[in-house]
Amino acid sequence: MELISYQDEGQFVSGHVACGGCAEALAMRVILNTVGSDAIGVVSPSCSAVICGGYPMSAVKIPMFHTTLESAAASASGVKRALVAQNKPDTTVLCFAGDGGTYDIGLQALSSAAERNEDILYICFDNEGYMNTGGQKSSSTPLDAVTGSTPAGKTTRKKNLIEILAAHRIPYIATASPSHINDMRAKIEKAKAIRGTKVIIVLIPCLPGWGVADNAAVRTARKAVEAGVFPLLEIEDGVNYRLSVSEKGDSIESYLKEQKRYRHLDADHIARLQAETDFEWRRLQQRVADSPARNP
Amino acid sequence: MDMRANARGVLLSGNQAVAYGVLLARPDVIPVYPITPQTPILEQIIELHSEGRMKAELLTPESEHSAMSACIPASLTGARVFTATSSQGLLLMHELLHYASGARSSIVMCNVNRTPASPWGFWPDQLDSLAQRDTGWIQVYSESPQESLDGVIQLFRVAETANIPAMICHDAFYVSHAVEPVEIPSQLTVDEFLPPFKPDIRLDTTLGRSFGAPADQRNWNNTRRDLDAAMATVPDLVSEAGRLWGDLTGRHYAPLEEYRMEGADVVIVTMGSMCGTVREAVDAMREAGVKAGMLKVRLFRPLPMAALRQALEGVPCAIVLDRNYSPGTGGILHQELKSVLFNMKNAPRLHGLMAGVGGVNVSPAKIGELVAQYRDKEPQVGAIWVD
Ligand SMILES: Cc1ncc(C[n+]2csc(CCOP(=O)(O)OP(=O)(O)O)c2C)c(N)n1
Ligand code: SF4
Ligand SMILES: [Mg+2]
Numbered sequence A: 001m002e003l004i005s006y007q008d009e010g011q012f013v014s015g016h017v018a019c020g021g022c023a024e025a026l027a028m029r030v031i032l033n034t035v036g037s038d039a040i041g042v043v044s045p046s047c048s049a050v051i052c053g054g055y056p057m058s059a060v061k062i063p064m065f066h067t068t069l070e071s072a073a074a075s076a077s078g079v080k081r082a083l084v085a086q087n088k089p090d091t092t093v094l095c096f097a098g099d100g101g102t103y104d105i106g107l108q109a110l111s112s113a114a115e116r117n118e119d120i121l122y123i124c125f126d127n128e129g130y131m132n133t134g135g136q137k138s139s140s141t142p143l144d145a146v147t148g149s150t151p152a153g154k155t156t157r158k159k160n161l162i163e164i165l166a167a168h169r170i171p172y173i174a175t176a177s178p179s180h181i182n183d184m185r186a187k188i189e190k191a192k193a194i195r196g197t198k199v200i201i202v203l204i205p206c207l208p209g210w211g212v213a214d215n216a217a218v219r220t221a222r223k224a225v226e227a228g229v230f231p232l233l234e235i236e237d238g239v240n241y242r243l244s245v246s247e248k249g250d251s252i253e254s255y256l257k258e259q260k261r262y263r264h265l266d267a268d269h270i271a272r273l274q275a276e277t278d279f280e281w282r283r284l285q286q287r288v289a290d291s292p293a294r295n296p
Numbered sequence B: 001m002d003m004r005a006n007a008r009g010v011l012l013s014g015n016q017a018v019a020y021g022v023l024l025a026r027p028d029v030i031p032v033y034p035i036t037p038q039t040p041i042l043e044q045i046i047e048l049h050s051e052g053r054m055k056a057e058l059l060t061p062e063s064e065h066s067a068m069s070a071c072i073p074a075s076l077t078g079a080r081v082f083t084a085t086s087s088q089g090l091l092l093m094h095e096l097l098h099y100a101s102g103a104r105s106s107i108v109m110c111n112v113n114r115t116p117a118s119p120w121g122f123w124p125d126q127l128d129s130l131a132q133r134d135t136g137w138i139q140v141y142s143e144s145p146q147e148s149l150d151g152v153i154q155l156f157r158v159a160e161t162a163n164i165p166a167m168i169c170h171d172a173f174y175v176s177h178a179v180e181p182v183e184i185p186s187q188l189t190v191d192e193f194l195p196p197f198k199p200d201i202r203l204d205t206t207l208g209r210s211f212g213a214p215a216d217q218r219n220w221n222n223t224r225r226d227l228d229a230a231m232a233t234v235p236d237l238v239s240e241a242g243r244l245w246g247d248l249t250g251r252h253y254a255p256l257e258e259y260r261m262e263g264a265d266v267v268i269v270t271m272g273s274m275c276g277t278v279r280e281a282v283d284a285m286r287e288a289g290v291k292a293g294m295l296k297v298r299l300f301r302p303l304p305m306a307a308l309r310q311a312l313e314g315v316p317c318a319i320v321l322d323r324n325y326s327p328g329t330g331g332i333l334h335q336e337l338k339s340v341l342f343n344m345k346n347a348p349r350l351h352g353l354m355a356g357v358g359g360v361n362v363s364p365a366k367i368g369e370l371v372a373q374y375r376d377k378e379p380q381v382g383a384i385w386v387d
Helices: A023-035 A047-052 A072-085 A100-104 A107-115 A161-166 A181-193 A217-226 A253-257 A267-290 B014-025 B039-050 B064-076 B087-092 B094-102 B145-162 B187-193 B217-249 B274-287 B305-312 B332-340 B364-374
Strands: A039-043 A064-066 A092-098 A121-126 A172-176 A198-203 A233-236 A240-243 B008-013 B029-031 B057-059 B082-086 B108-113 B138-142 B166-171 B179-184 B256-259 B266-270 B292-297 B299-301 B317-322 B349-354
Touching: A023 A047, A023 A092, A023 A121, A023 A181, A023 A198, A023 A217, A039 A047, A039 A072, A047 A064, A047 A092, A072 A092, A072 A107, A072 A121, A092 A100, A100 A107, A100 A121, A107 A161, A121 A181, A161 A172, A161 A198, A161 A233, A172 A181, A181 A198, A198 A217, A217 A253, A240 A267, A253 A267, B008 B014, B008 B145, B014 B039, B014 B082, B014 B108, B014 B145, B014 B166, B014 B179, B014 B187, B029 B064, B029 B082, B039 B057, B064 B082, B064 B087, B064 B094, B082 B087, B087 B094, B087 B108, B094 B217, B108 B145, B138 B145, B138 B217, B145 B166, B145 B179, B145 B187, B145 B217, B187 B217, B217 B299, B256 B274, B256 B305, B266 B274, B266 B332, B266 B364, B274 B292, B274 B364, B292 B305, B305 B332, B317 B332, B317 B364, B332 B349, B349 B364
Parallel strands: A039 A064, A039 A092, A092 A121, A121 A198, A172 A198, B029 B057, B082 B108, B108 B166, B138 B166, B266 B292, B266 B317, B317 B349
Antiparallel strands: A172 A233, A233 A240, B008 B179, B138 B299, B256 B292
16 A cells, blocks of 8 residues: 655635545645645536535635537637747646537547647546536446446447557647546646647546445546556657556456446356457557657 | 316526427427537436337437538428526527528527627626627516426417417526426417418428529518518517417516506616516615506517607616626617607606626615616617626
């Protein structure tokens, strides 16, 4: 068990309205404190916007601009350009968006910002569904997961946004999990020092959305990482892959068991999901092995 | 047994009632994206679909822009199409709303009226759909879950006859989430009322027609003249649909509804859920000897101008209650009425009051006070904040 080394600067305060036990609040705390006070945030409608607070309260110390669901990356670009015009290029511009606001309705704006290599740090809190509107599927919802709009389980795979982003050849892409705080903090610190578009996708097991027990969010996230369902990785320049946790366990069952959204699965379905996970893991290993940085 | 008589009274919210109206209309394609407070419509449709009761193709794209982009050609292909949205979603569709009417699609959409951001809010306010008044959609405002259910079915008939897309609007929470006993008509009744959608002009491999290709100035102009001619038929189509529906179900509808207007010397003109509050206020005023009445505007686009002039002719005073604010001019229904009453002899003194903007509560007692305060005043040109 690793010790968490983390300094709380008071950038995220109590009184926020996340569901009790939600790991998104934990992740926000770590991210905001790591980014520090020289930052401006842009947040699109999502749990993170709710957690940031409703007028006239705010749970975050940095100024936040609440934007529209489809516009996080475009709005962040606007803030950044204004800061540059005012000769404040070092201020971090941070985006908080959900998976719906990233994989779905906001993908066009994100792709455009990434192609322009805008100097923004884009955090996607990936709870694999539209939780703010009561838990419908997004294109990040994984195969077989039950949501409000996929009552019999989703019939298609989770969109591989990481590969889509890698194809944009942006300087930095990473995944992070509230179960691996030191890793998350290190990735934020690294991203902060890089100029250009940085995207970090943070896995957030949603208590009502996934049917996870109030005290099980972090444990579920850990199991997702350890089972290889949600690999912790970094991609530099779209081509250099590195795994932060380079081993995975043999079975996803214990991960699935934490969640009611997979309760309907029989052994065949579980075997199919296992095969999918193993296949993706092998593919990732190949990407790591093929990375130019490893093959100079 | 008369199969039409099997209407059932059940407790439904406005949004559930819409979903049942959609079920009975037998749509073919439903592209839809969730947004508060429309989501229960989507959820109810998905439930009916997963139970196998609704056969439509359900499409859940990544945004409202894509939802409406799918609706338009689906309708042009000859499918009966429904969608639902609210506020930001409707505003995101704006580009396609013009496209939908220009292409003469026959989509029916439910918009749940909610405040547009910024700041974020989730409150009843009709600005979202009123701001779409120039997009070429038919707009009907509903006061209750029953009216929303009935309205969806009637609007399919109107939209598919005129080949103009139609929007039924109901207020966030006051109608969308309020639960009331609702009569669900039988499938037979609806089938008798609503013929299958079979447009002569459609995307069809056997016809080979195209839609939307660039047109020169004259042809572009002609499309709008055609749309204008079709729009002109809508008030009668709405009246006819409301009459027929009334004959089948006992619930009659018209573009306008008059409530206790006999001998009224002050008439409140309004739309949507505010009408329910005004009914109570009117009853209380009548009780107290004030000759008040209400004129409910159900059909807002096209505006039933002749009917409005007729209803208000000779009324001494009319007070418009607008639950919306158009910056720079004021309440939108007030503006519309001023233009309708222009140059009319015996026009009422017309007051425009912005009441309940942003979802602020307006009680029947408050309406009584407003009537007492404004009925004998000389009207102002602009609208007044009163809440
Ligand atoms: C244009 C538009 N359509 C719909 C909505 C309604 N809406 C608000 S949040 C949300 C879901 C967001 O999901 P996600 O980005 O995954 O964030 P989460 O709530 O899961 O944190 C939706 C559909 C909106 N705000 N704007
Ligand atoms: S809905 Fe889910 S993601 Fe949102 S605050 Fe609650 S637990 Fe967290
Ligand atoms: Mg989400």
